[in-house]
Amino acid sequence: MKKTKIVLKYIIILLIVFILIKTGLSHRYLFSSGSTVDGKVTRLERHDVVSNIITSCEIIPRTQQELKIAGNGIVKKIHVNVGNKVKKGTLLAEMESKDIYGELSIATGMLNKASRELAIKKNYYDSAKIKYKKDLISLKEVIEAKQDLKSTEEDSFQSAQNKYSEVMKKISTLKLYSDISGYVTQVNKSEGDLAIADEPVIVITKLDDLYARFYVSDLYQGKIKENMNVRFFDAQKTAGQIVAEGNVTNVGKFVTKKGITVEVSFTPAAQEQREANLHKYLSAEIPLNIRKNVSSIPLSSVYVDDKNYYVYEVKNSIAKKKYIEIGLVGNDYVEIIKGIGSGDKIIKDPNKFVQDGQVFKEL
Template sequence: MKSFTSLKLLLSSVVILFTLQACGGEEMSENSEDDTPIIPVEVSSVSRGNISAYYSNTATLEAEQEATVVSKVRGIIEEIYVEEGDMVQAGQVIAKIEDDQYQIEADRAKATLDRLYNDYQRNKELFDRELIAAETFQNSQFEYESQKATYDLAQLNLEYTSVRSPISGVISRRHVKAGNMIGTDQPMYRVTDFTPLQAILHIPEHEMSKIRNNQRAELRVDALPNEMFIGHVERISPVVDSETGTFKVTIYVDETKDMLRPGMFGRVKIVYDTRENTRMIPKSAVISEDLAQSVYVIKDSLAFKKEIQTGYTNGSNVEVINGLDDGEMVVTIGQGSLQDSSKVSVIESL
């Protein structure tokens, strides 16, 4: 009897042991299901705003009006009145050439002119009274008119000894010094008008339908990386260069902020279309695979992959035409570790 009781106790212990082991296995199985990794990601919400499409190219700034001042007479430079960087007005005297010789020539021409004028007047009176032949009168008239032209030329050369600026602007270069001997048509100064400055673009012909007069243009130059300057399309050439397949577009810079100078190298963007109040997401959220584009959308701490259709790209943002709703959260950093329905933990971006 005691043996049977002992056997019964032993069997009960074994059953209890197996039951406990089975329960422990179920708990381990449940724990293993909860061990799915949680992936940290950064997110951004779908927002609304304006986004533009633009054509971008590089160009060197130029002054639309620039003139080289040359000497119109030969002589020694007596005075230099302006230096590089000085502002000048159109017609302002900027240098003086010695004029002694030209003054003497003008005085001599004037004396001869006065004598011939008296002869002409006397012969005219005699001719009117029919006391001299017509040929004599006409010869005196021709001599007087010829000498008048000689006097006018002498006066003009005398005036040219005062060198004047042909345009208003800034002296951008001085080629001569006081005391130099200068010849006719020799460069003396270069005058540059900084208003307006322009950028010349040569744009591929397939972009011609997008470019119009007065379109907004944005300019950034390497020398001033933190500044943006606004301009507009001033002129569009109506012909395409058959050798390069491009057409010429002239951009005027409307506001130089007194910081831009001719010769600066810049990047120009012509804005040819703007969509207002459109959906946008950061460009870093978009995954491009073959011809398809998609994003990961966060919902209830899970990441779901959704295909989208994008439009314009501007800076760090991209337009979403369809596939997303306002306010949805998309993954911007961490997509490479995600699969559809992955568990995620949203972290704040620094």
């Protein structure tokens, strides 16, 4: 009987141990109090905080002039380099063309011949007028001399002069002058290169008229509007170092593959930075006064998923699930945001309590 009681006692003890172990495995919070596991929510932000979009943008010239020649030519001299500041009318480059100068030689010869012929006809007409006054020739001969002079002037001489003007116009196109005041941003040819018609030889950019172009997610459709202020800074330099500011001048009406197109009138902080910022990628910051889809949960409450009891503990602006024992209390509140954002914050406000049913279940 005594042995039976001892055996029964051991069985009861083993049963209790078994129950405790099973209970512990089912409710790990009894053994793992204080441990943390990454939660589903990793972005934290107050719903009344102004959110900023920070994106990469390219600074692009709004006014740009590609200078070309009318016909093929050989580059004789380039008078500017990339980065040179030029005024309207500045001579930038000179070309030469054997074909054109051959045409010039022929046109010059024809014009000289026509000029000599015209001079002869004019002298004959002047002489005829004098002879008529002396009754040496008839009026009919004077009229014929005048008509001959007029015909020569309107036909052969004018034709030769037009041809010469055409050739000189071609030669003038072999000299490239700046059409705008700005900076040389591209030189596509070197001395001795063949310059093909309709291909740019030099590109001039007006740097006092720049704009920034970038793309934002369609989540912000309707949120970015014209005249909104945008700040630019170089992400590679000291954080927060603003290099320029501008205002939104154009917002795309349609969503492209890259997103919504945004263009900003770009005014560098200093004149000398305009050339440095051209075609450069900067970071653009747009302040948006948007209330995002957020909710608040109290860390003093106990929540449960399918297996464990936990609260959310916030460290370094990241929410982590903390397994707890029943009875943990506290006053810290955190606002949970779903999606993108910045400026993560933790708040303490017992009046802000909105249950997020998608993430939590109340015990």
